[in-house]
Amino acid sequence: MSKLPANQQLVAANKWPITGEKTPRKDDRPWSLTISGEVAHAQQFSLDDLLAMPQREFVVDIHCVTRWSKLGAKFSGILVKDLLEFVRPNTAAGFVSFVARSERDHSTSLPLADTLELGAFVALHYEGKPLATDHGGPMRIVTPGRYFYKSLKWLEKIELLAEDRLGYWEADVGYHNTADPWREQRYIAPNLSRQETRTLIESRDFSGRDLRSIEASRRELRGLNAVGAQLRDADFRECDLRDADFREANLSNARLQGADLRGAQLADADLEGANFARCDLRGANFLKSSLFGASFVDLNDDVTVDASTGARIDTTVRFGRQQLTALTPIQEDFIQNSLASAAKTQNE
Ligand SMILES: Nc1nc2c(c(=O)[nH]1)N[C@H]1C(S)=C(S)[C@@H](COP(=O)(O)O)O[C@H]1N2
Ligand SMILES: [Mo]
Numbered sequence: 001m002s003k004l005p006a007n008q009q010l011v012a013a014n015k016w017p018i019t020g021e022k023t024p025r026k027d028d029r030p031w032s033l034t035i036s037g038e039v040a041h042a043q044q045f046s047l048d049d050l051l052a053m054p055q056r057e058f059v060v061d062i063h064c065v066t067r068w069s070k071l072g073a074k075f076s077g078i079l080v081k082d083l084l085e086f087v088r089p090n091t092a093a094g095f096v097s098f099v100a101r102s103e104r105d106h107s108t109s110l111p112l113a114d115t116l117e118l119g120a121f122v123a124l125h126y127e128g129k130p131l132a133t134d135h136g137g138p139m140r141i142v143t144p145g146r147y148f149y150k151s152l153k154w155l156e157k158i159e160l161l162a163e164d165r166l167g168y169w170e171a172d173v174g175y176h177n178t179a180d181p182w183r184e185q186r187y188i189a190p191n192l193s194r195q196e197t198r199t200l201i202e203s204r205d206f207s208g209r210d211l212r213s214i215e216a217s218r219r220e221l222r223g224l225n226a227v228g229a230q231l232r233d234a235d236f237r238e239c240d241l242r243d244a245d246f247r248e249a250n251l252s253n254a255r256l257q258g259a260d261l262r263g264a265q266l267a268d269a270d271l272e273g274a275n276f277a278r279c280d281l282r283g284a285n286f287l288k289s290s291l292f293g294a295s296f297v298d299l300n301d302d303v304t305v306d307a308s309t310g311a312r313i314d315t316t317v318r319f320g321r322q323q324l325t326a327l328t329p330i331q332e333d334f335i336q337n338s339l340a341s342a343a344k345t346q347n348e
Contacts, residue, residue, distance in 0.1 A: 004302040005181035008069040009328045024154035037160040038093035063181040065147040066273035067293035075123040093160040101156040108167035147179040187233045277309040285318045291326045297334045314342035
């Protein structure tokens with residue numbers, strides 16, 4: 001069986017992208033972990049307490065919902081299961097909420113049974129060194145077998161709950177609460193009715209609206225105004241999107257395969273995990289868009305390029321040089337090769 005779930009791509013071996021919040025909340029108190037809620041004995045552990053406990057080693061395949069994966073990451077730390085032995089959950093405890101020391105008190109949650117079965121753990125070291133701050137150091141949760149948004153950075157509190165409390169990505173952004181990459185559970189189902197969708201498509205004005213997961217494939221949407229629109233997970237496959245304006249829109253994980261995007265504006269857009277395979281991109285502007293995990297060609301068996309699916313790219317497509325380094329090596333090569341061969345044809 002492939003080690004990569006559907007629609008994931010490997011980052012370069014030495015790369016580990018930083019996703020979501022970049023820094024913890026400024027706070028002078030020393031780091032500690034409080035475990036409370038539906039437990040017999042709430043308890044607080046200092047960072048030193050945790051470091052003094054027996055450390056286990058873990059090898060984890062990381063799968064980010066924005067389609068990048070990193071296999072075989074080596075962590076060490078302590079199983080949540082082992083920490084729960086100290087506090088002894090009540091029979092009422094059905095869920096575990098992890099809360100971060102971060103500006104927005106970022107959180108995520110898991111059913112207690114999944115926490116134990118999947119072997120969620122508190123990571124303190126990565127590849128033998130203390131976990132770096134931008135990756136959640138000094139301590140983060142790592143949940144093997146779930147999209148990486150279930151792996152909370154800067155862990156400060158674990159609360160045992162009788163009812164689930166949705167986390168930031170799950171409640172505010174619409175990410176799937178189970179998050180199993182092998183079942184591709186990225187988003188909850190769309191919440192727009194067919195009638196609403198039809199009216200919107202006819203108006204060709206999506207600007208500033210929340211239309212995540214909108215189903216708009218095969219539509220004629222030439223000149224669409226989608227400035228600043230929320231279009232995560234949108235389906236625009238095979239659309240006519242010539243001269244469409246997606247500036248500052250969020251198209252993360254959007255499916256655009258086969259769309260005609262000639263002359264489209266994608267400047268400052270969030271394009272993380274978006275798929276542009278088979279698109280005609282001539283004259284499109286990608287300046288300052290975020291391209292982590294984006295695709296411009298599909299892969300066979302997760303590893304080799306399927307050239308027939310490559311986007312049409314020539315020297316009229318505008319990319320910032322630095323921008324392309326956010327792509328996986330295969331995608332970056334595909335674009336560089338397309339640009340080089342287009343430049344060569346031009347000079348002949
Ligand atoms: N506190 C906190 N934890 C977080 C996030 C966040 O924004 N804040 N983002 C999540 C998401 S969406 C991902 S993919 C991973 C990214 O971890 P990394 O930056 O170490 O790659 O952290 C998860 N944990
Ligand atoms: Mo993520």
